[in-house]
Amino acid sequence: xxxxxxxxxxxxxxxxxxxxxxxxxxxxxxxxxxxxxxxxxxxxxxxxxxxxxxxxxxxxxxxxxxxxxxxxxxxxxxxxxxxxxxxxxxxxxxxxxxxxxxxxxxxxxxxxxxxxxxxxxxxxxxxxxxxxxxxxxxxxxxxxxxxxxxxxxxxxxxxxxxxxxxxxxxxxxxxxxxxxxxxxxxxxxxxxxxxxxxxxxxxxxxxxxxxxxxxxxxxxxxxxxxxxxxxxxxxxxxxxxxx
Amino acid sequence: xxxxxxxxxxxxxxxxxxxxxxxxxxxxxxxxxxxxxxxxxxxxxxxxxxxxxxxxxxxxxxxxxxxxxxxxxxxxxxxxxxxxxxxxxxxxxxxxxxxxxxxxxxxxxxxxxxxxxxxxxxxxxxxxxxxxxxxxxxxxxxxxxxxxxxxxxxxxxxxxxxxxxxxxxxxxxxxxxxxxxxxxxxxxxxxxxxxxxxxxxxxxxxxxxxxxxxxxxxxxxxxxxxxxxxxxxxxxxxxxxxx
Amino acid sequence: xxxxxxxxxxxxxxxxxxxxxxxxxxxxxxxxxxxxxxxxxxxxxxxxxxxxxxxxxxxxxxxxxxxxxxxxxxxxxxxxxxxxxxxxxxxxxxxxxxxxxxxxxxxxxxxxxxxxxxxxxxxxxxxxxxxxxxxxxxxxxxxxxxxxxxxxxxxxxxxxxxxxxxxxxxxxxxxxxxxxxxxxxxxxxxxxxxxxxxxxxxxxxxxxxxxxxxxxxxxxxxxxxxxxxxxxxxxxxxxxxxx
Amino acid sequence: xxxxxxxxxxxxxxxxxxxxxxxxxxxxxxxxxxxxxxxxxxxxxxxxxxxxxxxxxxxxxxxxxxxxxxxxxxxxxxxxxxxxxxxxxxxxxxxxxxxxxxxxxxxxxxxxxxxxxxxxxxxxxxxxxxxxxxxxxxxxxxxxxxxxxxxxxxxxxxxxxxxxxxxxxxxxxxxxxxxxxxxxxxxxxxxxxxxxxxxxxxxxxxxxxxxxxxxxxxxxxxxxxxxxxxxxxxxxxxxxxxx
Numbered sequence: 001x002x003x004x005x006x007x008x009x010x011x012x013x014x015x016x017x018x019x020x021x022x023x024x025x026x027x028x029x030x031x032x033x034x035x036x037x038x039x040x041x042x043x044x045x046x047x048x049x050x051x052x053x054x055x056x057x058x059x060x061x062x063x064x065x066x067x068x069x070x071x072x073x074x075x076x077x078x079x080x081x082x083x084x085x086x087x088x089x090x091x092x093x094x095x096x097x098x099x100x101x102x103x104x105x106x107x108x109x110x111x112x113x114x115x116x117x118x119x120x121x122x123x124x125x126x127x128x129x130x131x132x133x134x135x136x137x138x139x140x141x142x143x144x145x146x147x148x149x150x151x152x153x154x155x156x157x158x159x160x161x162x163x164x165x166x167x168x169x170x171x172x173x174x175x176x177x178x179x180x181x182x183x184x185x186x187x188x189x190x191x192x193x194x195x196x197x198x199x200x201x202x203x204x205x206x207x208x209x210x211x212x213x214x215x216x217x218x219x220x221x222x223x224x225x226x227x228x229x230x231x232x233x234x235x236x237x238x239x240x241x242x243x
Numbered sequence: 244x245x246x247x248x249x250x251x252x253x254x255x256x257x258x259x260x261x262x263x264x265x266x267x268x269x270x271x272x273x274x275x276x277x278x279x280x281x282x283x284x285x286x287x288x289x290x291x292x293x294x295x296x297x298x299x300x301x302x303x304x305x306x307x308x309x310x311x312x313x314x315x316x317x318x319x320x321x322x323x324x325x326x327x328x329x330x331x332x333x334x335x336x337x338x339x340x341x342x343x344x345x346x347x348x349x350x351x352x353x354x355x356x357x358x359x360x361x362x363x364x365x366x367x368x369x370x371x372x373x374x375x376x377x378x379x380x381x382x383x384x385x386x387x388x389x390x391x392x393x394x395x396x397x398x399x400x401x402x403x404x405x406x407x408x409x410x411x412x413x414x415x416x417x418x419x420x421x422x423x424x425x426x427x428x429x430x431x432x433x434x435x436x437x438x439x440x441x442x443x444x445x446x447x448x449x450x451x452x453x454x455x456x457x458x459x460x461x462x463x464x465x466x467x468x469x470x471x472x473x474x475x476x477x478x479x480x481x482x483x484x485x486x
Numbered sequence: 487x488x489x490x491x492x493x494x495x496x497x498x499x500x501x502x503x504x505x506x507x508x509x510x511x512x513x514x515x516x517x518x519x520x521x522x523x524x525x526x527x528x529x530x531x532x533x534x535x536x537x538x539x540x541x542x543x544x545x546x547x548x549x550x551x552x553x554x555x556x557x558x559x560x561x562x563x564x565x566x567x568x569x570x571x572x573x574x575x576x577x578x579x580x581x582x583x584x585x586x587x588x589x590x591x592x593x594x595x596x597x598x599x600x601x602x603x604x605x606x607x608x609x610x611x612x613x614x615x616x617x618x619x620x621x622x623x624x625x626x627x628x629x630x631x632x633x634x635x636x637x638x639x640x641x642x643x644x645x646x647x648x649x650x651x652x653x654x655x656x657x658x659x660x661x662x663x664x665x666x667x668x669x670x671x672x673x674x675x676x677x678x679x680x681x682x683x684x685x686x687x688x689x690x691x692x693x694x695x696x697x698x699x700x701x702x703x704x705x706x707x708x709x710x711x712x713x714x715x716x717x718x719x720x721x722x723x724x725x726x727x728x729x
Numbered sequence: 730x731x732x733x734x735x736x737x738x739x740x741x742x743x744x745x746x747x748x749x750x751x752x753x754x755x756x757x758x759x760x761x762x763x764x765x766x767x768x769x770x771x772x773x774x775x776x777x778x779x780x781x782x783x784x785x786x787x788x789x790x791x792x793x794x795x796x797x798x799x800x801x802x803x804x805x806x807x808x809x810x811x812x813x814x815x816x817x818x819x820x821x822x823x824x825x826x827x828x829x830x831x832x833x834x835x836x837x838x839x840x841x842x843x844x845x846x847x848x849x850x851x852x853x854x855x856x857x858x859x860x861x862x863x864x865x866x867x868x869x870x871x872x873x874x875x876x877x878x879x880x881x882x883x884x885x886x887x888x889x890x891x892x893x894x895x896x897x898x899x900x901x902x903x904x905x906x907x908x909x910x911x912x913x914x915x916x917x918x919x920x921x922x923x924x925x926x927x928x929x930x931x932x933x934x935x936x937x938x939x940x941x942x943x944x945x946x947x948x949x950x951x952x953x954x955x956x957x958x959x960x961x962x963x964x965x966x967x968x969x970x971x972x
Contacts, residue, residue: 042457065794065819066801069935076834088829090794093819093853100792100817105805124822182458192456199442201457206798213435214285214444215425308551308576309558312692319591331586333551333579336610343549343574348562367579449555528943668944678942685928687943699921700771700930701911704943
């Protein structure tokens with residue numbers, strides 16, 4: 001592995017304004033054991049860009065067991081269309097069964113989404129990240145005023161990495177806007193989740209995602225019954241707070 | 244009627260930057276025989292604003308016979324919610340029957356939407372406007388780069404008015420943006436067409452309207468098989484061209 | 487015209503158990519000025535059978551201005567697929583406008599469907615029937631226990647015909663069951679309204695039709711807020727009552 | 730446990746024509762360690778009947794991770810409405826991840842549904858059944874001409890039971906028809922899966938279930954790309970073949 005923790009600050013600054021493709025190139029050329037985390041939404045452009053750089057890139061999704069049928073369909077389409085190694089991480093049955101037995105199928109509407117996200121997303125993610133040296137996400141600063149304002153294009157992931165086992169995190173879209181992402185989708189004819197044609201912008205689990213109204217912020221379609229500042233599922237728990 | 248053709252240029256300039264409410268007030272206080280043209284979309288805010296100014300305002304829609312079920316439902320909701328006199332203009336059966344007999348139910352996909360719009364929208368509109376001294380529309384400059392860039396808040400309608408029978412046209416939202424319209428909807432809890440919660444922004448007839456993708460211009464949801472510059476149905480045929 | 491009123495009783499008895507195709511053949515061979523009334527539902531098999539007997543058969547539908555988008559689509563598909571002369575009768579604008587102005591878009595939920603059906607279906611039908619010597623319908627005895635139990639395969643239509651101007655009515659499916667109709671659709675690969683794949687059996691206007699539950703009678707999907715025995719729109723007002 | 734393997738044949742014959750309620754009563758009064766297997770479809774009437782007999786009945790569903798959003802909603806509704814102990818069995822993550830990694834999300838369309846059902850349904854079921862002395866299912870003879878013609882109301886389950894550890898299987902609806910089930914739902918105002926109001930009769934996993942057309946057999950909505958005689962997911966693998 002050619003990039004280490006020590007390089008992160010310098011590279012983050014050097015690549016801060018570069019095209020996502022260049023950040024992806026840096027990542028893929030310098031870290032072997034690396035994978036793209038694909039949510040089934042407009043972060044598909046990372047898969048498209050990476051596939052143009054090299055074959056057989058590792059891509060993983062978190063199949064929570066509660067995704068929209070349209071999202072499963074889209075993941076399969078991406079798996080078939082691109083020359084990638086695709087994997088879907090699945091939750092631990094004992095944890096899911098216990099949650100449902102005690103609180104039913106929709107506990108998140110009552111006591112918040114963190115317990116369910118913990119079981120269905122964070123645990124499986126942690127299992128996957130434990131096998132990697134770096135991961136690549138589709139996070140963007142414009143996605144969430146509360147929680148994503150200060151993300152860098154390259155980070156030392158202290159939430160999922162440890163002192164002994166460092167983990168790099170690449171956010172090649174950190175500085176891009178939703179408009180740029182969609183311009184890319186149209187220009188390169190990238191396939192998209194059909195939910196995007198029904199008013200959905202940000203896409204997560206089915207019970208916790210909804211279409212938004214015209215001119216509404218995309219994050220309004222996620223965990224809408226909770227406060228703005230808490231709208232992260234724990235995947236990006238370590239995001240720095242901008243003050 | 245207190246406002247005449249001669250006042251249009253001066254008033255258009257004087258009111259160019261005023262709140263839509265002020266333009267509506269000017270219209271309703273100075274023209275008795277006036278009506279709001281309501282499309283069943285986000286121009287509902289005109290009905291909301293007008294209802295706060297006076298009771299029993301005249302509102303008419305063009306029921307083409309091909310609107311979305313959701314739009315009929317929404318029109319009824321508006322009719323019941325506000326203290327207005329609501330009317331739906333309906334197309335002439337002989338003209339519709341002739342078109343369908345000769346070209347079927349979807350001729351617009353083959354030879355353009357103007358013939359169908361002419362029969363289902365423009366003729367009934369003409370019939371209605373012939374009874375009025377002025378009409379109020381929800382047109383905005385930001386809706387259509389090709390055709391609405393130069394509209395004024397008050398106009399002398401030379402398409403539907405004649406030398407003998409002048410017709411004023413008020414466009415109180417001409418200078419507002421989609422974002423402002425939706426801010427108003429949220430702030431005043433104005434009811435909206437449920438299609439807006441399914442990715443639809445601009446709303447017309449069912450076969451000729453579709454939801455748009457994130458970051459797509461709202462006009463992309465209308466007559467998408469035709470060129471950008473022709474996307475008017477004839478209701479606003481006289482719109483000046485900005486050069 | 488080879489068949490007259492005087493023949494009706496004899497022929498009705500003679501053809502009572504014959505295949506719908508034979509009844510259609512009798513009708514088409516003996517009456518020149520004849521048309522099939524097509525509702526946009528499973529009566530499409532009449533169009534299919536008739537097209538196999540002769541080219542250019544007259545088919546008309548009642549476009550009430552409130553049909554499902556899927557039904558318009560299906561009517562167009564039928565118009566294009568078969569060699570027929572297709573026509574859609576449309577309601578009189580003055581009558582529709584008056585009804586909406588006085589009672590809104592959903593008066594039928596308040597004071598019954600007869601006024602709206604009268605304007606949107608019966609008047610246009612009457613206009614069409616005034617030009618014919620006979621019409622062909624898809625009525626079946628099994629459709630409505632209350633109102634269609636006693637229909638014959640050939641009738642003297644006293645509702646729409648007069649002493650001076652007789653009108654014959656052929657009901658080639660009178661004795662067929664829903665199961666037989668669908669067996670025909672499958673065997674001959676007849677196209678069907680896509681609403682049938684979403685739980686709809688009987689199909690009328692959008693606000694007045696709904697999907698039914700498993701094992702529910704098809705008529706439960708029509709005017710469900712009214713009593714069973716009144717579930718006719720007036721097209722078949724003269725149906726004999728079985729005691 | 731009062732009923733043993735030795736009683737099965739006699740009781741099956743004695744209860745062959747009894748009301749499902751009586752068969753349920755027999756089961757619940759004579760086996761402590763017993764649970765209803767609830768699919769999220771019209772077998773909800775078993776839950777309704779059992780709840781009228783006793784409180785806290787054990788009910789389990791197989792949450793394959795690919796059910797319809799409507800089915801999850803319905804299961805929760807049932808969990809909340811009835812005084813039952815509800816549990817959802819969830820698949821093993823390693824097995825699901827391996828299948829998806831090797832064959833993607835829709836392998837069943839290519840090489841049959843048995844592998845996926847094995848992982849997502851049969852293994853979790855086996856885990857559950859290993860803790861029980863008897864289970865209760867909603868199987869009916871009229872559901873599947875190929876595979877359910879010979880089921881009895883009480884059986885010695887040799888597929889999931891063993892010589893050492895016998896397992897009884899109660900099918901209280903074996904002799905009922907779909908029409909009777911729906912009559913019960915209407916009479917007792919039992920809640921139902923909203924998919925039933927959209928043309929769905931039999932309900933399984935989302936990708937493997939579809940609505941049926943009028944007069945189509947309910948099993949046509951399941952694994953429609955496979956042969957009739959194979960339409961079992963393995964839950965009822967031991968069903969006797971009627972010759």
